[in-house]
Amino acid sequence: MAGGLLTDLYELNMTASYLRRGMTGSATFSLFVRRLPADRGFLVAAGLEDCLQFLEDFSFTPQDLDYLRRTQGCGEDTLRAFAALRFTGEVWAVPEGRVVFAGEPLLEVTAPIAEAQLAETMLLNHVTFQTSVATKAARCVLAAGGAELVDFSFRRTQSPGAGLSVARASAIAGFAATSNIEAARRFGLTAAGTMAHSFIEAYGDEEEAFTAFAEDFPGKTTFLVDTYDTERGVRTAIEVARRLRLPGPVGVRLDSGDLARLARSARRLLNEAGLPGARIFASGGLDEYAIAGLVAREAPIDAYGVGTKMGVSADAPSLDSAYKLVGYAGRPVMKLSPGKITTPGAKQVYRAPGGDVLALREEPSRPGHEALLVPVMRAGQRLSGPEPLTEAQQRCRADLAWLPPAVRALRGPAPVPVQISEQLESLQDRLTQELTR
């Protein structure tokens, strides 16, 4: 699929109209999040890699055009124009893994309006979803205070493709591994996983199941201990580990019940058995709030499996994102719809000790300020190949460390106001006056 139909019908309608009328002026669209969801103090940018791949591959296949001919009544002139369409424009973007705030562009596209318009749906889709999940995952990382996190979400993400993106986005945010093997292969991640309750039930006897698993995976044995009774399960795991003299570090996974209490009792049993290095792994409906609660109770947990609630960003499953025309044919534009006013012109975001400043891109750069948006595509070509995921991970780690604690807070974080540059403000005032005249 070359992507031509991965869009909304109205994008095609508008594009057809632009092409027919020779409206080939250069348009700039700005992709940003209007307001942050409740309990979100920041966002972690993600999704850019998929956007660039989409733009580079964009075209209509003969099958696409045939479908449009048959069902949408597109004329032959329009279909010929569609057939020739490629993305030839320029993209500036905030690199993946960086922390951003409401109103700051994550991505800006400048291209002939037909091309920039058609890309709207997929660019919004990739950035909105992956940014929401990277942000949720980063909150889990902050809550875990150094304990390891593993993505367990694949079974309940919103489609298999979503599961692949979640594994990648959570890795950017600092997750150590994923249960999702296809994602591990595709993105070079570490795959992690042990056994399910069904394994124990298939054997009927917990000890027999543990013995079989430990024999088959002697170097990486984590026993799931809660199928029938957690403390009994821990004792059985200890017996099996001793009897088989397992070479690698053993571990136990707690998947239900009062995890803090069970972790303490498991730790005591493991210590008493001379296995102080054994890892305790907790899972079962966890999110950043539950992890913070366990950390606050000083539960002796070494690693957390975080699944569904992270993978669907349960308390904020979407963002109030927008892809708005801010300039056309050399002229800045804005809209005045209630609650959806846009700021005109191509932008730059400057980060400085005093806070972020949203400015026009054409303004002179600010000494001592870091520009968040960087050019990533020109004339439809990427300026560099896909970067190793470690780079996004490092940016995320650095930006999370930079965030003030009040902004990082899981509940009621302090809002970060973004200043508007004087030039941008006066342009906005002038256009508002013109449009309301």
Next chain:
Amino acid sequence: MAGGLLTDLYELNMTASYLRRGMTGSATFSLFVRRLPADRGFLVAAGLEDCLQFLEDFSFTPQDLDYLRRTQGCGEDTLRAFAALRFTGEVWAVPEGRVVFAGEPLLEVTAPIAEAQLAETMLLNHVTFQTSVATKAARCVLAAGGAELVDFSFRRTQSPGAGLSVARASAIAGFAATSNIEAARRFGLTAAGTMAHSFIEAYGDEEEAFTAFAEDFPGKTTFLVDTYDTERGVRTAIEVARRLRLPGPVGVRLDSGDLARLARSARRLLNEAGLPGARIFASGGLDEYAIAGLVAREAPIDAYGVGTKMGVSADAPSLDSAYKLVGYAGRPVMKLSPGKITTPGAKQVYRAPGGDVLALREEPSRPGHEALLVPVMRAGQRLSGPEPLTEAQQRCRADLAWLPPAVRALRGPAPVPVQISEQLESLQDRLTQELTR
């Protein structure tokens, strides 16, 4: 991709262990939703078609096996066994579009345990997500009371693939069209769409933009009227429609502000202009609650565009679904983990005037009761090809009409208790005693 790696690592670990030990006994897994989310009185089953395709296509490619060899230390015996693996089992399922309740199996798989285990992740993924969205969409249909609904979610679904599934699931639930063209092509749906604010801004002048659009799409012109000022936009739309003597029915789309008030004023202006047949289309952050509010205020709206909140099932973005071993090698099994107790044995759900009954599949069928689970796959082969979507749509329409109003309620619906048959109850009691001895 043949699907072998679309799973969690622990499924592969367990499977490797089963295969090595010659554990080829037949296992039955039951896929069900433990508890319904808040404000959900029922579920609309969806996702089965993707499950069947996954099972039919299931295999490991040479690349899959090579990845496992390199990164997971799988031995050659295990890899050979994986290479030979296909799904050869049986599937019973509730057909798509049917209404079900908590605890009722949506799908049951009986197969050699390795095959049934490996499929867990994808079967849960497809059914959990698509059922949550079909349910959300059905609630919008119930709220709209006969007005038409269009899926506008593609730009903010959780991945592009999710967007395709949302278009299909919402069509099952009764949506009339989708903005998503690729989904329209793939599933034979009606594509719908008009223009965006950017179109008007690109022209700078609303009248010029409306004129251009109406000339290019004279048979299906819906004017987006809220870019600057909605009432002014409606007046402009009327002028353009009159001047061009548009042949088709015109429409206006309201996308912001107080939709009920604006719809009334638009309807008045359109009536005064001699265009009583003009359609009023509303969109902008809608869900079943907002639609019900507009219907309660008797807003004269003919159709609703429903986007993000439906497409991510915003207030219930996942379900508490499970895929649990209920039988192995002729023996019923269950687990006792706190809050996650399972009922043993292959099941059937009987629907009768007195309410649903969850029974063992082996029990004699009940006269006058309808069996919800039907066989859909045997020996790894589908019993029939993909059915036309209209069949799922008809089932959904009939089941929604059958639901008592208290169960259909959007807020605080009456819970539907599912009875347990005597045979199932006594089996459950016996196993619990055995396991806790």
